[in-house]
Amino acid sequence: MFESAFVEFGILLAVSAIVGFIAMQLRQPLIVAFIAVGILVGPAVFGVVTLNEQINLLAHLGIAILLFVVGLKLDLHIIRTMGVVALFTGLGQVLFTSVFGFLIALSLGMSPIGALYVAVALTFSSTIIIVKLLSDKRELDALHGRIAIGFLIVQDIVVVLAMIGLTALGQNDGTTNMGLEAFMVLTKGVFMLMVVALLMRYVIPGLLNRLARSPELLILFAIAWAVMGAAAGQMLGFSQEVGAFLAGISLASTHYRELIGARLVSLRDFLLLFFFISLGASLEMETLGAQVTPALILSVFVLIGNPLIVMAIMGYMGYRKRTGFLAGLTVAQISEFSLILAALGFNLGHIDQETVGLITLVGLITISASTYMILYSHPIYEKLAPYMSVFERKVPYRETEFDQDLPAKSTDVIVFGLGRFGMVIAQNLQKQGKTVLAIDFNPDLVRETSNHGVPTRYGDAEDPEFIASLPLHEASWVVGTMRDRNLSLALYKSLKSDQYQGRVALAATHQNDAEYFKELGVDMVMVPYHDAALEAVNRLTTDISTATASQDLGAKHV
Secondary structure: OOOOHHHHHHHHHHHHHHHHHHHHHOOOOHHHHHHHHHHHHOOOOOOOOOOHHHHHHHHHHHHHHHHHHHHHOOOHHHHHHHOHHHHHHHHHHHHHHHHHHHHHHHHOOOOHHHHHHHHHHHHOOOHHHHHHHHHHOOOOOOHHHHHHHHHHHHHHHHHHHHHHHHHHHHHOOOOOOHHHHHHHHHHHHHHHHHHHHHHHHHOHHHHHHHHOOOHHHHHHHHHHHHHHHHHHHHHOOOOHHHHHHHHHHHHHOOOOHHHHHHHHHHHHHHHHHHHHHHHHHOOOHHHHHHOHHHHHHHHHHHHHHHHHHHHHHHHHOOOOHHHHHHHHHHHOOOOHHHHHHHHHHHHOOOOOHHHHHHHHHHHHHHHHHHHHHHHOHHHHHHHHHHHOHHHOOOOOOOHHHHOEOOOOOOOOEEEEOOOHHHHHHHHHHHHOOOOEEEEEOOHHHHHOHHHHOOOEEEOOOOOHHHHHOOOOOOOOEEEEOOOOHHHHHHHHHHHHHOOOOOEEEEEOOOHHHHHHHHHHOOOEEEOHHHHHHHHHHHHHHHHHHHHHHHHHHHHHHO
16 A cells, blocks of 8 residues: 555554554553554555565564563463462363363354364463553462462463464374374474473573673574574474474573563564554454354353352362452453464464454453453452352361461551561561561462561451451551552551551552541551651761761860
8 A cells, every 4th residue: 555665564553552552541451452453454444554474474473472481481480389279270270161162162153173273262361461460450479469370371381282282283184194193293392392401401501601791692592592493393393383482491491581581571562563463454344243242152251251160279279269269360361372373273274264253352352351350350359259158168278378477475566568668667566575467468478487587477458358357456556568559548448347446557658648548547657768768867967967066076176
């Protein structure tokens, strides 16, 4: 449409920025915005994009970098620390969703192979979106956040295995024995893993130590390594995605993985823009219109069924219904990997454009709806909590396993939050002979009580049921040191609803919050940086006055 490819790319990026800004105002992930851009600029609407080959190349690079970063950040420590719950919840949800999703797809009249792709696509949740939302809500270190990240890692591993299997299936033309084909795939897979292991042991550490002298060269090598890994995967008969994933794993044990991962995130997001635009541009409005009813049925299944199975598994394992609910909401959408899987199936000739459109439409619906579900998870839980006891044992015990060295005598002060500010308060109160009970939602901080010496319970300031279980009748003070205003307000309201008779102190990040807390009737408002600055000024002023007096006295003696 345009004479210059440069001008066309410029317009494409401008439209993406505008639609992305609108999505941000609506608190929607950019994935939704970029697919919408693809539909708008594609042949279905305005037809302003003709650079399909260039966009496809950038899209493939984006997928390679995405899988590389996933492999790079494959933190098996999280799976180990979360242990059985991450593994069983992840695999249980994948099994449940795939089986019932397959049956639902068959009942909608789909072919077995198409139903299989749809079922597999429904099982995966978006690690990128979940990490972003939990990070914005400061819940990554919460127990439900850690469990969610754990089973999302399990899902990431399963999706790579699924890609390997589907790629092998796609290479079979019906004339080759399936057993022989499976043996060849296994052999090539073992060979590739052995090469990666040897490189990790003898080549990569020394090479990275040399390259790290120049950060720019290190990042260039990482990008080249990701693309070379993707190319090697394709040459060996696997998909590009699998090769890029293994390339990321080969660097995951090095000291530079955090630096490389942080630098590549922006490049990954930029290149994935073209994948989602390409996907949106390939959709036809007539095709999408015919898939609305099946997409709504499958979306309801993902939005409701996936959280329910996570809650059931976690409830059976002894977790409280609140932890299960908050973790379950993180799987109430399908992933960018689901869309990549659909594109892979289309390229292999397994599924048609209608099935790709169906999976994409389910992605748009579930990602949009689940974003609001996660953002407003706590108010939603408060409304549904009375009906969710079936997902909890009579005596849930998992959270209490984190509690450490609880006070043997009456508690004088309860401190919420063991950050730097809260830790100093708790430790100094103990030095003054007060009995302190600290509350934190980071399991690691709770476990490390032997290091900081403060008796600690695992808990969340936004959980009214947990707050009601505390020894409030013993404590003369409850101190909230959280930076988040909403957390502090939730704590204060819960204390008032439980008719707590003691005094309350809350920390405020800004002076406006401090004034608001005072109007509510909070007994003491602490503004850490402001208070520390005033104390520093007082000490400096005293020191200056003392020094001046000494100088004047010395002058008189002279």
